[in-house]
Amino acid sequence: xxxxxxxxxxxxxxxxxxxxxxxGTPTSLIAKEAGVANGTLFHYFKTKDELIVALYVDxxxxxxxxxxENAKGxxxxxxxxxxxxxxxxxxxxxxxxQYRFAEQFKNSPYLSQIAPDEIExxxxxxxxxxxxxxxxxxxxxxxxxxxxxxxxxxAYGINQYFMSTNFSKAxxxxxxxxxxxxxxxxxx
Amino acid sequence: xxxxxxxxxxxxxxxxxxxxxxxGTPTSLIAKEAGVANGTLFHYFKTKDELIVALYVDxxxxxxxxxxENAKGxxxxxxxxxxxxxxxxxxxxxxxxQYRFAEQFKNSPYLSQIAPDEIExxxxxxxxxxxxxxxxxxxxxxxxxxxxxxxxxxAYGINQYFMSTNFSKAxxxxxxxxxxxxxxxxxx
Amino acid sequence: xxxxxxxxxxxxxxxxxxxxxxxGTPTSLIAKEAGVANGTLFHYFKTKDELIVALYVDxxxxxxxxxxENAKGxxxxxxxxxxxxxxxxxxxxxxxxQYRFAEQFKNSPYLSQIAPDEIExxxxxxxxxxxxxxxxxxxxxxxxxxxxxxxxxxAYGINQYFMSTNFSKAxxxxxxxxxxxxxxxxxx
Amino acid sequence: xxxxxxxxxxxxxxxxxxxxxxxGTPTSLIAKEAGVANGTLFHYFKTKDELIVALYVDxxxxxxxxxxENAKGxxxxxxxxxxxxxxxxxxxxxxxxQYRFAEQFKNSPYLSQIAPDEIExxxxxxxxxxxxxxxxxxxxxxxxxxxxxxxxxxAYGINQYFMSTNFSKAxxxxxxxxxxxxxxxxxx
DNA sequence: CATGAATGAGATTTCATTCAT
DNA sequence: GATGAATGAAATCTCATTCAT
Numbered sequence: 149x150x151x152x153x154x155x156x157x158x159x160x161x162x163x164x165x166x167x168x169x170x171x172g173t174p175t176s177l178i179a180k181e182a183g184v185a186n187g188t189l190f191h192y193f194k195t196k197d198e199l200i201v202a203l204y205v206d207x208x209x210x211x212x213x214x215x216x217e218n219a220k221g222x223x224x225x226x227x228x229x230x231x232x233x234x235x236x237x238x239x240x241x242x243x244x245x246q247y248r249f250a251e252q253f254k255n256s257p258y259l260s261q262i263a264p265d266e267i268e269x270x271x272x273x274x275x276x277x278x279x280x281x282x283x284x285x286x287x288x289x290x291x292x293x294x295x296x297x298x299x300x301x302x303a304y305g306i307n308q309y310f311m312s313t314n315f316s317k318a319x320x321x322x323x324x325x326x327x328x329x330x331x332x333x334x335x336x
Numbered sequence: 337x338x339x340x341x342x343x344x345x346x347x348x349x350x351x352x353x354x355x356x357x358x359x360g361t362p363t364s365l366i367a368k369e370a371g372v373a374n375g376t377l378f379h380y381f382k383t384k385d386e387l388i389v390a391l392y393v394d395x396x397x398x399x400x401x402x403x404x405e406n407a408k409g410x411x412x413x414x415x416x417x418x419x420x421x422x423x424x425x426x427x428x429x430x431x432x433x434q435y436r437f438a439e440q441f442k443n444s445p446y447l448s449q450i451a452p453d454e455i456e457x458x459x460x461x462x463x464x465x466x467x468x469x470x471x472x473x474x475x476x477x478x479x480x481x482x483x484x485x486x487x488x489x490x491a492y493g494i495n496q497y498f499m500s501t502n503f504s505k506a507x508x509x510x511x512x513x514x515x516x517x518x519x520x521x522x523x524x
Numbered sequence: 525x526x527x528x529x530x531x532x533x534x535x536x537x538x539x540x541x542x543x544x545x546x547x548g549t550p551t552s553l554i555a556k557e558a559g560v561a562n563g564t565l566f567h568y569f570k571t572k573d574e575l576i577v578a579l580y581v582d583x584x585x586x587x588x589x590x591x592x593e594n595a596k597g598x599x600x601x602x603x604x605x606x607x608x609x610x611x612x613x614x615x616x617x618x619x620x621x622q623y624r625f626a627e628q629f630k631n632s633p634y635l636s637q638i639a640p641d642e643i644e645x646x647x648x649x650x651x652x653x654x655x656x657x658x659x660x661x662x663x664x665x666x667x668x669x670x671x672x673x674x675x676x677x678x679a680y681g682i683n684q685y686f687m688s689t690n691f692s693k694a695x696x697x698x699x700x701x702x703x704x705x706x707x708x709x710x711x712x
Numbered sequence: 713x714x715x716x717x718x719x720x721x722x723x724x725x726x727x728x729x730x731x732x733x734x735x736g737t738p739t740s741l742i743a744k745e746a747g748v749a750n751g752t753l754f755h756y757f758k759t760k761d762e763l764i765v766a767l768y769v770d771x772x773x774x775x776x777x778x779x780x781e782n783a784k785g786x787x788x789x790x791x792x793x794x795x796x797x798x799x800x801x802x803x804x805x806x807x808x809x810q811y812r813f814a815e816q817f818k819n820s821p822y823l824s825q826i827a828p829d830e831i832e833x834x835x836x837x838x839x840x841x842x843x844x845x846x847x848x849x850x851x852x853x854x855x856x857x858x859x860x861x862x863x864x865x866x867a868y869g870i871n872q873y874f875m876s877t878n879f880s881k882a883x884x885x886x887x888x889x890x891x892x893x894x895x896x897x898x899x900x
Numbered sequence: 901c902a903t904g905a906a907t908g909a910g911a912t913t914t915c916a917t918t919c920a921t
Numbered sequence: 922g923a924t925g926a927a928t929g930a931a932a933t934c935t936c937a938t939t940c941a942t
Contacts, residue, residue: 669877
């Protein structure tokens with residue numbers, strides 16, 4: 149029994165969007181790559197835009213699930229932050245296509261199609277955690293939005309760096325681990 | 337005496353690309369917004385792609401010129417880095433459209449139309465400066481590409497933060513200044 | 525016990541065709557409105573065209589049955605014509621959707637799908653009646669086709685008039701009755 | 713110098729719409745018949761709907777102009793009404809395509825795209841004239857909307873009759889003239 | 901009988917680009 | 922240089938119809 153056609157479409161779309169961009173990828177090509185008929189795409193997604201947004205939401209959820217799964221049950225605050233940071237970067241490493249798609253999406257006019265409270269909800273757990281760290285006096289007392297943005301951007305930078313290098317996985321892990329310590333120096 | 341039609345087109349394109357994206361902005365709309373005829377656009381730019389790339393290069397150059405102009409003649413290495421960092425963020429603050437256009441461009445398939453050695457050349461001065469800092473033992477001995485990426489991403493994060501807040505200019509300057517100290521703690 | 529699915533489909537189609545037109549109404553919408561599955565429509569009607577034609581024929585028959593039922597057994601020729609005229613208008617009043625559907629159908633390329641002899645057959649009783657009236661010297665000696673067309677158009681006009689007014693049923697009956705006398709003046 | 717491309721498109725559309733109906737006529741066929749490129753149609757009419765409506769308005773205006781031109785300067789009220797009635801029917805005879813298109817349009821959901829006050833304005837001259845006739849005591853005192861509808865429908869019926877016969881022009885003129893007298897008997 | 905996922909031909913519409921004026 | 926009508930390839934999307942379950 150083969151994969152769901154909806155999933156086949158999402159997979160095909162992901163691959164092609166990353167390679168050719170949203171507008172460089174006709175829906176007909178997505179259908180072809182997925183091995184389904186042209187109209188089938190529109191059976192599952194009312195419009196091309198809806199497909200793009202659905203793909204983003206799907207990826208976002210998968211990544212969040214991965215990060216939380218891998219970072220739960222740490223003893224200290226620092227351990228928790230570190231594991232989340234590492235998990236994010238490991239996930240990005242193992243899901244290059246998804247990561248690059250998400251970056252492309254976030255820098256496109258499509259982002260405005262995500263309801264602001266949905267975005268809000270997705271960052272809340274991180275904000276809450278940072279607030280706790282501040283209350284416990286472990287990290288600097290700064291607005292959590294600022295801290296979160298700085299951490300995210302730092303991770304983003306590391307990823308960009310990896311894209312322009314050809315490191316082994318081991319070396320990448322090393323860099324990630326080092327970079328966290330730099331980040332931590334900044335936060336405390 | 338009115339502006340050059342070429343400049344009118346670039347101005348219109350910038351505004352519309354930021355609002356609607358590259359593909360959400362037809363050339364006809366750019367021409368209309370610029371107040372010139374449809375075909376005139378193609379006198380100045382052979383293709384739409386050429387316009388997009390020209391706009392990016394133009395913006396890139398203006399920003400670089402601004403940063404170098406404002407950061408020259410500092411006494412110490414830290415002062416030099418700091419002034420460049422501040423100048424970048426001040427420029428982004430004063431040129432929101434240009435900044436957002438550049439971000440969109442960098443996350444699009446158009447980026448590949450910029451020759452790699454052109455990109456190389458534009459970051460070289462920064463790399464050289466960082467190399468000097470390392471040699472002088474002022475900052476950590478890490479690959480300059482990594483250090484540069486981290487600094488750039490940090491600045492990117494601060495900008496993102498400003499976009500979601502409504503700070504006064506004075507408050508923004510405060511945050512920028514503070515954030516540099518955090519960054520510096522990370523680099524040394 | 526609920527209605528026959530075929531009837532549910534006809535009802536839904538009637539309502540939607542009048543509101544959106546034949547081509548503005550997808551079969552999927554008809555099925556949805558009828559509360560049945562998409563494919564079910566094609567069990568009962570081989571094609572969409574067949575559904576449209578079937579609906580028209582059904583309506584035509586119901587109207588004819590109504591008119592004949594209500595106009596039978598009149599003493600004089602004038603009484604007979606009058607009762608048929610009244611019955612037609614009363615029926616149209618009570619079956620607005622059906623009436624408007626029929627008008628739309630008659631002014632569409634679908635009309636050509638009704639066999640000419642079927643049309644012939646449906647008007648024959650009226651032609652026969654008029655021929656009798658001429659033979660008896662009650663009405664003008666003119667081609668029955670012309671007389672019938674004039675009578676039908678007259679009724680059509682009255683209906684159009686009602687659509688743009690908001691008369692009570694009583695007032696409508698009054699107008700219908702008056703209008704028949706005007707019509708009769710023309711025929712005799 | 714050849715005809716305006718816009719006019720070529722209107723001419724082609726008219727012919728094809730009457731033959732195949734609005735929805736049976738693809739825009740590509742209209743362009744082909746007009747001898748212009750596909751996109752040219754959309755240069756002149758933003759949508760297919762806009763073309764359909766524009767065509768109707770154009771036809772409506774031409775007919776009105778014809779009727780008024782041919783019926784002006786009559787001595788009596790009856791003469792005026794008669795000349796307008798005759799002109800309408802002669803116009804329909806000489807402009808079969810236009811007439812049939814207009815009938816199709818009026819019985820379609822497109823009609824609702826004509827602003828009510830535009831419709832109002834087009835019938836006003838006729839209503840005014842009828843009001844005058846009533847005031848002068850020449851015709852029955854009935855609502856002018858009713859009288860106008862009856863006259864229009866009468867003319868419509870005559871036209872329908874002509875479509876199912878094969879009369880010579882002379883014979884048609886004879887019938888039209890006769891039918892006006894029948895109509896007049898009804899109005900007075 | 902009934903379903904609804906799947907199809908794919910075809911329709912409308914967009915838009916970068918050209919070119920005669 | 923400047924114009925804007927004209928182009929036509931290509932994109933998105935619709936929808937009547939089929940068919941395995």
